[in-house]
Amino acid sequence: MMNNSLAQLINNVNTSKRSLITILIITLCLLSSNTYANDDFYPPWSHGKNNPVKQRGLEITVPEVDNLPDIHGDPFHSALNIFLGGNYFFVMAPLVEEFVKEHPQFEGRIYYETLPPGLLYKQIEQHGVITVGNMTWQVQADVYAAGLRRVEQLIKEGRSNGKAVPYVTNTLAIMVPKNNPKHILSLTDLAQPGIKLVMPNPQFEGIAQQIEKSLVKAGGEQLKQSVYGTKVNNGETTLTHIHHRQTPLTLLEKKADAGVTWQSEAIFQEKIGNPISYVSLPSQVNTRAIYAATTVKGNLHPEAAQLWIEFLQSQKALSIFKEYGFEAYRQTH
Template identity: 50%
Template structure:
């Protein structure tokens, strides 16, 4: 009997590890209608029962198909959907609190006892189910549970009200902060966000494909260690298998920790507190307020809800002392003003303060004499919101300025460390250098004009309006980075560091060798970069998705300067002068989109 148990345990471990490895290397997709989850290639090597993926389900309309091999989805369904008088769609961040909340609500409304059904899937999947009329298929079971209430982050809820999916007022009821979840004995000695980037530290992180919190986590990583830390955690370690991306939602992180598969993962603080309360061997490392993100949870009634009265009672209950005591028990915080118009927000910012002069010989970011303000000094109010939007556009141009971008690049690909890095065209140095005369334009130009040029040439797109929101936000961000910088001078660290010519003329043959040894790991042998979850995590260097021939980076001298100081990524200034020039020539020798100036009116940027 013991042998049978040992063999079964071993098989279970093998299955778990195999499944986790498959999660780390594959994407799933979920769709409404009759389509099911896409099965990744890795699963073709496995043998599943013939009833997998609902093959024995004869339902004509399966709605949202949510069947994942070897993953138990059932804990996300609470109650009896067949006789429910209140159906709740609750983003899965506090699945553990749903039972106590419903019990307390039923005590206040005894006629609803046993008549409440709730789902705690990720918000994006719940929205897909909502759009499918509440119909969902799990394995061979299909049922319909049309929601009365939808709860998620406030920004998401507000947007759905604006879109007409939800109706009435929005109720905000609790907040939550991020934390680093670790094993109780902390074998990897995790003390801060920076430790997550150490080689060998295994991580479990929310999957950006499903979890909106992943975007906020990336911002916290960038605040703590720049773009390099974010890339290491979410891209490089994903590629080398040291970061597992959660699949159903980030409640998998404590499971992976207890299975010994990972050393740490970022979750909401309430989840870590719940695991401690449950007696599991899990603890957490707090993230400082200046680097943290606060989630504001909100809910609203679904338009056309069948049980509007009971839905309204639930919304009232969420802000009651009974509900708030349950939230507090799990580490959530109350909201003083429940109509506060905020959503996922960064931690409160201190007002911008004067930056002390840097003593002689003290360098700032990279190798500069000017030190831009820290993230904690971002202004508050309307200016702060516009500045933060500018930072978002700068870091994730593909998402926040998509209609102006014609390739797969973001501003931060050429202006590293969020535009802070010296000799990497830092934005604090650019801001104080304009207006200035531009020889190729034959006129004095503004920084707004130069940013428009970047969209046209480096982004191979089109120029945003000079007075529009995109340019205004980017200028606000640049102005904040340059806070207290002197004007009328060329700041040390501006642009790219001019390189002397190499001893030998640049060579394509030598450049190709340099590329294959030093660049191919991130940018691929074909120069098209690396794609994870449908997005470029390392940019393409040539071809239709890269910068066009009008971009500054197409000039070998600029490309060589950028490469010498910053590449390979995280190991800048390690290539020789000759290698930088050779590989720049090799990169710029490949085809790319044409310079659009030949087709543009003379008045265009």
């Protein structure tokens, strides 16, 4: 009797060990698969689609290590150089594709940068010279595309030889992780203690001024001070240099709970399958941005620049913008 009980006990222990080992193996497999899946979280999210060149040579893009997600094309053999605000980098691949269909002479010969407009403005002031990591190069912009006020500033300071041409508008939204785990429903929720934010830096990014206006509309100066003052000081707000890359990545890495961006940026993240969602803002607290373009003084390809600006106003271009939540610009007065 004792022998049978002992044998049964040993058998139960062995069964438990096998079950535990099975659970551990499944857990490790899940962790491994998640690790590899997370590689897709890191820019460039276009997987090469935004590079308009024909001959790429050696490709050594390594996420988190060696990548230039906001530099596109060949700066040494280009026939059109475009500096545009990074908040619609994801629209450029289809725009360039359609533009080249209409003007095949530009196939493989378009270079563009999608950095924040303020940084691109500084690059223009530096005669197109830019340094990223250990590399420095120079590109003279043909077209500068940004918020209308920034474009008008370029013209006012004599750095443009053209006029400001508006073409689309955009609105703000609160970007959050999928399923909105912190249940953030409004701008006022951003002031809650413990809610970690990732926000554009007013020093570098024009969108920050738009966000500050909306914060004041929603909760007065107190809300603005909470988000951009108190929470910055206590570490609950992280400020970005390039929000269209850093905000979604910070959310994907679970280092923040929310961040205010352009609605189009959140729509893009959903489209590519990243676990990102967004909270729309009511019109009474939202801010509408007008996007415009102009030619840059001293540009090397004036005819190409004009063709691109005309294309941005075309129905084909506007339909591409619409897929990501942009609206065609309509003068209100």
